[in-house]
Amino acid sequence: MSMAALDPARAFPQAAAVGANGRTTRSGQRVLITAGLVLTALFLVAPVAVIFAQAFSRGFAAYRASIVQPETLHAIWLTAVTALIAVPINMVFGVAAAWAIAKFRFPGKKTLISLIEIPFSISPIVAGVAYLLVYGSQGLFGEWLADHDIRIMFTPAAIVLVMLFVTSPFVVRELLPLMQAQGSEQEEAAATLGATGFQIFRRVTLPNIRWALLYGTVLCSARAIGEFGAVSVVSGRIRGETNTLPLQIELLYNDYNAAGAFAAASTLTVIALITLLIKAIIERRIGGAG
């Protein structure tokens, strides 16, 4: 065999075409990557940068003053408290629902799975209106609630309720596929070894789902803190009383207090960035463990 036959372009003309094709593919990749980077810069990095630039536009002292302004401070506090109530409840609910669906057979299981998904498919503002129609003074239970001197709408309780609704699927959605894949054998093994139901949960089930649970909780918290639509309907938007951070930002912005709005927005953004970081760390842990 001559050396000429070893020249791929001469021996296999179609191979040369493949090579040319490979070059177009590579330039195609470059175009797509560039487009991706430009879009990211335009739609993600720029807005975030603008938030911080605006927030600090009048110096750090002004920034600090906008944050410690009583109404904004109250909004931060209210957001934290309502999220701290809603998220743990949804953690418990999520674990319980995923446990029930993954480990037991019962009638209505499929319906339950669909029910859990509902908050994802309903616009939060619709959810807010629905709560208003049920618990508001003109609503379904309005009279009964008034008779018993219970006020839900336009109080932090209403905020917690809609947060619960909107963020309820997050933990279940993270846990369910994992728990279904793991099956029940480890739990059964623990039972034959004498472990009680609680011991099985604490020592076998929980350690197996801990990263997925944390991941779901992070997503759930981020959503709870950032929720706008549903909260804006049921909170009544009472200044310094029932305004959460996202509502406060809108309020400040509508008041032409751009620096204040952006300062408040920056706190929300920092929370989002921290969430992102935790999420990335957990994803690495899950990847490492799996």
Added chain:
Amino acid sequence: MSIEIRNIFKQFGTTPVLKGVDLSIADGELIALLGASGSGKTTLLRILAGLDWPQSGEVFVDDTDWLRLNPQERQIGFVFQHYALFPHMSVFENVAFGLSIRPRETRPAKADIARRVVELLDLVQMGAYGSRYPAQLSGGQRQRVALARALAIQPKMLLLDEPFGALDARIRKDLRRWLRGLHERLGMTTIFVTHDQEEAFELADRVVVMGEGVIEQIGTPDDIYEQPASPFVARFLGGVNELPAELHAGHVHVAGADTSRVGRLALGDGQAMLFVRPHEIDLVPDATGTAVIKDIVPSGALIRYEVALPQTDKVIEVELAREAARDRTLTRGDAVRVNILRGRVFHPPKRQPLASASGRAGQAARTH
């Protein structure tokens, strides 16, 4: 512990999986539940463990009403096919689990638990692996850890669900022998589920053959092999020739084969089926013979022949030991005489309903 299982019925949804199972097991016995998938053998084991509950029936263990106890109270050792080790615990913690979760009053001291775990790990030859995690072990090692974990609570009986099913053939053989030795040493009642007849025959004192939710036969490995109680059992054990036969005056006749050595049978005249295993047939080179060799497949120590019987288009399978085959110097297309040495007669009219099971049994046979 002696076990008394009476008339167990169990169904999942509308599918019956156990249709009236009775079984008595003596203290210290090593029992194999042998059957194809879907025979209900695993469900029966899980009922004994308290992981499944029958719709009706009774289970008594040493005169205790077993179905009134939850799995935690039964003090049994259960070993899963896929080990079910706790992945976030070390080997040591896995084995210690059953002892360390006990309530304070009955929990042994930490040092005692540690001593017991070390003993058990030595017993299963895993002494050097206490600090490893399950993910760092091979399948055979994991299964031995699972066994040590089950033994830690000093179970009164040991239940194993396809314990070697997920392992390589060679490791399976080693573990099997080792488990037999362990049973002889510990002497506890042991029941294991398997679909592998070789495993069942090699390990068990008695084998329970299950098919479609009923027990087809209970007996020693020899009993079951020599005297299968039904065509189902004979087929399940694999590689059997089913020959239409004619019974006449206690002698069985098969067209195109010599059955004079089968011996007299206390059976009436009529049509029947003769079940003959491939190694129960001899081939004699004979130019005047009416049977013809269709194919020859050498498989290790045995040489397998496919032989066409005359008149019918029936092809039978015959196995000769390599030595015997060498003496006979048979090649494809040779005419031979077929001598049937042994066989079991089943009356088709009496056992006809079981024919429906033949497709499945045939499949099982092919997989072995």
